[in-house]
Amino acid sequence: xxxxxxxxxxxxxxxxxxxxxxxxxxxxxxxxxxxxxxxxxxxxxxxxxxxxxxxxxxxxxxxxxxxxxxxxxxxxxxxxxxxxxxxxxxxxxxxxxxxxxxxxxxxxxxxxxxxxxxxxxxxxxxxxxxxxxxxxxxxxxxxxxxxxxxxxxxxxxxxxxxxxxxxxxxxxxxxxxxxxxxxxxxxxxxxxxxxxxxxxxxxxxxxxxxxxxxxxxxxxxxxxxxxxxxxxxxxxxxxxxxxxxxxxxxxxxxxxxxxxxxxxxxxxxxxxxxxxxxxxxxxxxxxxxxxxxxxxxxxxxxxxxxxxxxxxxxxxxxxxxxxxxxxxxxxxxxxxxxxxxxxxxxxxxxxxxxxxxxxxxxxxxxxxxxx
Numbered sequence: 043x044x045x046x047x048x049x050x051x052x053x054x055x056x057x058x059x060x061x062x063x064x065x066x067x068x069x070x071x072x073x074x075x076x077x078x079x080x081x082x083x084x085x086x087x088x089x090x091x092x093x094x095x096x097x098x099x100x101x102x103x104x105x106x107x108x109x110x111x112x113x114x115x116x117x118x119x120x121x122x123x124x125x126x127x128x129x130x131x132x133x134x135x136x137x138x139x140x141x142x143x144x145x146x147x148x149x150x151x152x153x154x155x156x157x158x159x160x161x162x163x164x165x166x167x168x169x170x171x172x173x174x175x176x177x178x179x180x181x182x183x184x185x186x187x188x189x190x191x192x193x194x195x196x197x198x199x200x201x202x203x204x205x206x207x208x209x210x211x212x213x214x215x216x217x218x219x220x221x222x223x224x225x226x227x228x229x230x231x232x233x234x235x236x237x238x239x240x241x242x243x244x245x246x247x248x249x250x251x252x253x254x255x256x257x258x259x260x261x262x263x264x265x266x267x268x269x270x271x272x273x274x275x276x277x278x279x280x281x282x283x284x285x286x287x288x289x290x291x292x293x294x295x296x297x298x299x300x301x302x303x304x305x306x307x308x309x310x311x312x313x314x315x316x317x318x319x320x321x322x323x324x325x326x327x328x329x330x331x332x333x334x335x336x337x338x339x340x341x342x343x344x345x346x347x348x349x350x351x352x353x354x355x356x357x358x359x360x361x362x363x364x365x366x367x368x369x370x371x372x373x374x375x376x377x378x379x380x381x382x383x384x385x386x387x388x389x390x391x392x393x394x395x396x397x398x399x400x401x402x403x404x405x406x407x408x409x410x411x412x413x
Contacts, residue, residue, distance in 0.1 A: 055116065070096070134157045157385055183278045184232060303336070365377075
């Protein structure tokens with residue numbers, strides 16, 4: 043199989059879909075890998091390292107897309123890349139289609155086989171290709187929040203962990219999944235007072251036991267969320283419904299009632315955000331203010347630490363890519379029902395219920411389209 047690795051062109055996106063180690067494994071198995079020039083440079087991987095591993099370096103993105111049977115990326119294609127779509131092309135990347143109906147239309151019209159990292163499941167029912175970036179984003183959210191609490195960035199001028207004689211910041215985390223758990227770990231390490239809100243009482247019990255009373259837990263309802271956000275200096279949003287648009291847990295009224303100079307980091311923004319006032323931002327223009335509250339809603343947070351993020355991501359994605367290369371996409375998906383849940387579009391048909399429900403479109407199950 044011919045596999046293409048284009049350079050990411052989303053604003054300040056520095057990750058890359060395959061490392062030289064992955065290229066070596068693919069080429070040793072008899073596959074051909076085309077890597078766009080400088081694709082891995084910002085992640086710490088030079089063109090020479092890809093060539094040494096057996097890749098062919100290609101100077102033009104159009105040639106990478108046009109000559110490849112499978113294209114492996116990190117982020118969803120942006121408008122400049124839509125022209126490269128064609129029938130039967132396998133696209134393996136984060137897609138986050140629920141809040142992007144235009145991209146969904148393009149994939150369906152072009153009959154692309156779109157496999158989304160974020161909806162692939164393993165035998166335990168977890169999301170193995172979303173997990174590593176959720177870990178990175180969850181940990182980063184606290185670093186980012188701490189920085190934006192500084193006065194020069196519009197924050198309240200609060201040190202997250204406080205000092206002796208001065209109380210620490212109040213951190214409220216919405217959601218107890220991978221993002222929320224990792225955010226809690228770092229925030230507690232900083233010395234902040236941390237409250238985590240989740241609808242799943244069993245999960246709250248697990249986290250209470252894990253942190254032995256150092257983490258305050260709240261059952262999620264509008265009253266408790268309103269109370270926790272009003273007291274918070276930093277709110278971190280980490281709510282996820284796989285494939286679907288994130289629910290708006292924090293309302294505009296709740297944001298208006300927050301302290302002036304408080305900070306919101308909405309990690310769920312890839313799926314539309316769980317804060318009503320959240321809108322997508324980029325690394326080059328990361329924040330804005332609503333009702334005196336600083337919002338940080340960068341859609342590719344892990345792109346700021348590309349070396350760590352690329353290694354963490356490809357550790358998880360590469361085994362699936364190797365299956366696509368060895369078996370072909372259709373057979374690889376048929377053999378693994380969890381992998382098949384990653385299929386979002388197939389030759390003009392929408393195949394993921396979460397995307398369909400979010401965009402109010404018809405859909406067809408993968409068992410039917412794959413035969």
